[in-house]
Amino acid sequence: MRTEAFKTIRLALPIIIGELAQMALHIIDTAMVGAISYKQLAAVALVVNVLNIPFVLGIGMTISVSQMVSMAHGRRDGLQVSHYLFNGFCLCAVTAVLISMGLIFGRNILFHLGQDPEVVRFALPFMHLMGWSIIPMLLFMTLKQFTDGLEFTRTAMLLSLAGMPVNIFLNWLLIYGNWGFPRLELLGAGWATLITRTLLFVVLAIVILKHNTFRRYIAVSRRQWRLRSKTLKELLHIGIPSSLQLGMESGAFAASGILIGTISAIAQAAHQIAISCASFTFMVSMGLAQAGSIRVSNAYGRGDWPKISLIGRSTLVTALLYGFFCAVSFVLLRNVLPEAFNKNAEVVQMGSVLLLFAAIFQISDSTQAIGAGLLRGIKDVRRPTMLIALAYWVIGLPLGYVLAFVFHMGASGMWLGFIAGLTMASMLLIARFLKMTKGQKFEHEMRIPEK
Secondary structure (H helix, E strand, C coil): CHHHHHHHHHHHHHHHHHHHHHHHHHHHHHHHHHCCCHHHHHHHHHHHHHHHHHHHHHHHHHHHHHHHHHHHHHCCCHHHHHHHHHHHHHHHHHHHHHHHHHHHHCHHHHHHCCCCHHHHHHHHHHHHHHHHHHHHHHHHHHHHHHHHHCCCCHHHHHHHHHHHHHHHHHHHHHCCCHHHCCCCCHHHHHHHHHHHHHHHHHHHHHHHHHCHHHHHHHHCHHHHCCCCHHHHHHHHHHHHHHHHHHHHHHHHHHHHHHHHHCCCHHHHHHHHHHHHHHHHHHHHHHHHHHHHHHHHHHHHHHCCHHHHHHHHHHHHHHHHHHHHHHHHHHHHHCCCHHHHCCCCHHHHHHHHHHHHHHHHCHHHHHHHHHHHHHHHHCCCCHHHHHHHHHHHHHHHHHHHHHHHHHCCCCHHHHHHHHHHHHHHHHHHHHHHHHHHHHHHHHHHHHHCCCC
């Protein structure tokens, strides 16, 4: 089991670093904007909460590319790999444009969410730019899923790391108006994000088209780069449930964030600090989940169920250990982290309290991500989608609302709802994976002839 855990970690490390780099860009934006005022920090929180649901729906669609590419790669079918790349890219491009246009033309929804009027005034133009940036980001994610599915995970990692100084420099120029540039404040962060995401997509596309590593998949493009309804259906079979799974999870968090915003701008700013920290640690879990899913998918393509079980169990143990480490870190740093985002005493005090709640759910947050990823690897997506809906929308969010507004616990009540939802999701998904692999592993062993 230890050997399999190290193999998964080795594959996951570049994915994790790339994910952390992307999350770091968001946290840096948040911190640099928060240095101006807590109202602009609250505006970032509002836009992120509204963007999160459609954005992760798009990310869920890109996941189908890595799953199908990985299965074809496990069968050593390079022609199918190229075919899935083209069809997946076209599908995700359409998805990205639809999401972006929906956000841009529907941005006036910000006026109808019961938020502080000044916060909405800051948020509106920022949301316009962030809506446009969805397109290059999802196209970059699609190509990243392709390279990850082939287990070339360092490619996107290096680009994501290179994007960090670019984004920080653009923030420095445009947020604060240095070197003669206009002082755009929150709007400057939006422009910096749009430019950085566009550069990342263009560079990764050039690498895939020109680098020797991927030449074999590009060389067969004349035969394989054709849209086929059967292929699109295969991608949608994984993409739609994956989108719904991620959308229901992030949607529950986004809805909670919007509800917290109706309490006060201070509560929303504190929530943004705590959720940014929790999201940062979650990127490691997502990287582990994706690596485990890719390895499981590869074994699934070969029909090797004992290997699937071993990979899954070792990845779950790794997630447990990581979740415990994060929980301890949050407890120890709860009074330090909030001050990196904002100096308002009330925001810092509330943020330190919410970080304690974030510490409690670190283990279940990590293991539920792994459970969902492993099940995607064996193409089990419909039942897990229902289980996630139950955990977040029937248990977590309603409980959080009751505690926050009926029992007047405020933001703390919503975070207790997070804990309940994440714990339930973790238990249900892990039980599902263990049940599926136990049955299939037994059948596999029964089919092996005696020597």
